[in-house]
Structure formats: structure tokens, C-alpha cells
Amino acid sequence: xxxxxxxxxxxxxxxxxxWWPGESDEEILIGAILTxxxxxxxxEKAIISxxxxxxLSLQSIAAxxxxxxxxxxxxxxxxxxxxxRLVTIARAIIGRYGSLEKMRLAGMxxxxxxxxxxxxxxxxxxxxILNYALDFPVFVVDKYTLRIFSRxxxxxNTIDEAKTLVYDxxxxxxxxxxxxxxxxVYLGKDYCKTKPECENCPLNVKCDYFLKNRPDx
Numbered sequence: 118x119x120x121x122x123x124x125x126x127x128x129x130x131x132x133x134x135x136w137w138p139g140e141s142d143e144e145i146l147i148g149a150i151l152t153x154x155x156x157x158x159x160x161e162k163a164i165i166s167x168x169x170x171x172x173l174s175l176q177s178i179a180a181x182x183x184x185x186x187x188x189x190x191x192x193x194x195x196x197x198x199x200x201x202r203l204v205t206i207a208r209a210i211i212g213r214y215g216s217l218e219k220m221r222l223a224g225m226x227x228x229x230x231x232x233x234x235x236x237x238x239x240x241x242x243x244x245x246i247l248n249y250a251l252d253f254p255v256f257v258v259d260k261y262t263l264r265i266f267s268r269x270x271x272x273x274n275t276i277d278e279a280k281t282l283v284y285d286x287x288x289x290x291x292x293x294x295x296x297x298x299x300x301x302v303y304l305g306k307d308y309c310k311t312k313p314e315c316e317n318c319p320l321n322v323k324c325d326y327f328l329k330n331r332p333d334x
Contacts, residue, residue: 118269118323120286127300130319136299137249139164142217143175149245150202150237151193162192175217179207202237209235217250225253240276248298254289256280257298261305268309270325 138157139145144164151160166189167173178186186200193199213231214220220228228251232243247255258276266273273279287293308318313326321327 118271118320118325120271120273120282122323123265123269123271123320124287124297126319126323127297127304131300131303133296134299134303136295136302137245139249141173142250144173146175146217146246146250147173147178147203149242149250150206151190151199153195153199153237153242155194159192159194163190163196166190166192175207175211178203179211198237206235206237221251221253225251225255228253248291248295252291254291254294256283256294259298259302261301261309262298265301265304265309265320268313268324268326269320 137145137148138161139148147167148160148164151163164173167186170189172178172181172186172189181204183197183200183204186203187196190196190199190203209231210217210220214223220231223231225247229243229247232238232246233240238246241257241259244255244257247253248257256279258279262279263274263276265271266279271282273282283294283297287297304318304320308314309320315321315324315327315331318324318327321331
């Protein structure tokens with residue numbers, strides 16, 4: 118299977134998944150930090166809690182103490198640590214740019230270097246913010262991506278190799294890259310789990326793993 122096959126098969130099953138869920142760019146950025154080491158279901162509960170308490174903006178978080186944020190995001194796990202990260206990151210963005218919109222205007226390279234300089238933001242979180250919150254043409258590579266590529270027989274074993282392959286074959290449309298990552302997340306949760314459930318997977322017609330391991334072989 119090649120990356121174009123994967124893209125077409127995923128579109129046939131999932132279409133436009135509308136990923137990343139969020140009502141604003143700031144909510145998406147906050148969600149990208151909260152989703153570290155936890156499930157999205159737990160993040161949704163934390164987002165609702167922040168919203169209900171008027172704390173779902175960078176300005177409100179920057180003005181708060183971590184002790185105010187921590188109990189509101191308890192469901193996301195590591196809540197004391199994440200509260201400190203949220204406050205630090207919000208203050209850094211507001212202090213340097215004033216808003217996410219002005220951060221976007223500074224350009225992708227500037228935004229990337231700034232985000233990567235902040236404690237608590239690694240490569241996946243940075244790319245998620247760049248793509249989904251700031252609308253830059255960046256492909257997010259996560260654990261699902263590398264697992265699915267490996268099983269499907271797509272020759273990309275590292276984050277950089279996966280990105281290069283996607284850019285070369287799929288292009289640099291921000292919206293296409295958003296949806297491709299979203300579909301991969303859905304596939305990883307629905308079928309390509311740690312123990313794969315291949316029978317109804319949309320990739321199984323061309324997936325190396327399935328074709329080599331199917332019962333009739």
C-alpha cells in the first residue's frame with residue numbers, strides 16, 4: 118500500500134471528520150496541551166469544566182494561578198502539572214504576541230520555534246497547535262500514524278520520514294492535512310489498535326499486515 122491508497126481508503130470510510138474538535142482556536146490549543154497522556158474523552162470533560170467556569174481562554178488562564186486551574190482539569194490526568202503548563206504557556210503567548218492571531222501573523226517558523234522553546238510542549242503538541250489552532254500546513258504524526266504506516270507497509274519509520282512522504286504525495290493543503298490526521302486518529306481508535314481488529318478495517322484490502330496474517334493464508 119502507498120500513502121495515496123491509504124488516503125483514498127480512509128476518505129471512503131470516514132470522509133470529512135471535522136477534527137480537531139473545538140469552538141475556537143484557543144480552545145484547540147488548550148485541548149492540545151490537555152490531551153497529553155490521556156484520552157480525548159477525559160479532555161472533553163476538562164474543557165467543559167473550564168468553559169463552565171469562564172476559564173476557556175488564554176487571557177483568563179494567564180490571569181489565574183495554577184491552583185485555580187488544577188481542579189477544573191482533574192479529569193485530564195496529571196492535572197497539577199498540566200495546570201502549571203497551561204498558565205505558563207498562556208502567559209508566554211500573551212506576553213509575547215498578545216493573541217493567537219498575532220502569533221499566526223508572525224509566521225510558521227517563528228511560531229514553531231517559540232512553541233518548542235516552552236516547557237511542556239513537545240513535537241506532537243507543537244505540530245497540533247501549528248496545524249489546528251494556527252492553520253499552518255503541518256502534518257501531525259502521532260503513535261497511531263507510525264503504527265498504521267508500519268502495518269500497512271508504508272515505508273516511513275520516523276516522524277520526519279512520515280511527514281516528507283505525506284507532503285510529497287498528498288500535498289501541503291492545511292485542511293487536507295487536518296483531515297488526514299483526524300482520519301488516522303479514528304482508524305487507530307476503531308481498528309488499528311495495539312491488538313488490531315482487521316476484519317472490518319477500511320485498509321484491509323491493501324494492508325500488508327492483514328494480507329500476510331488473514332486466516333485463509
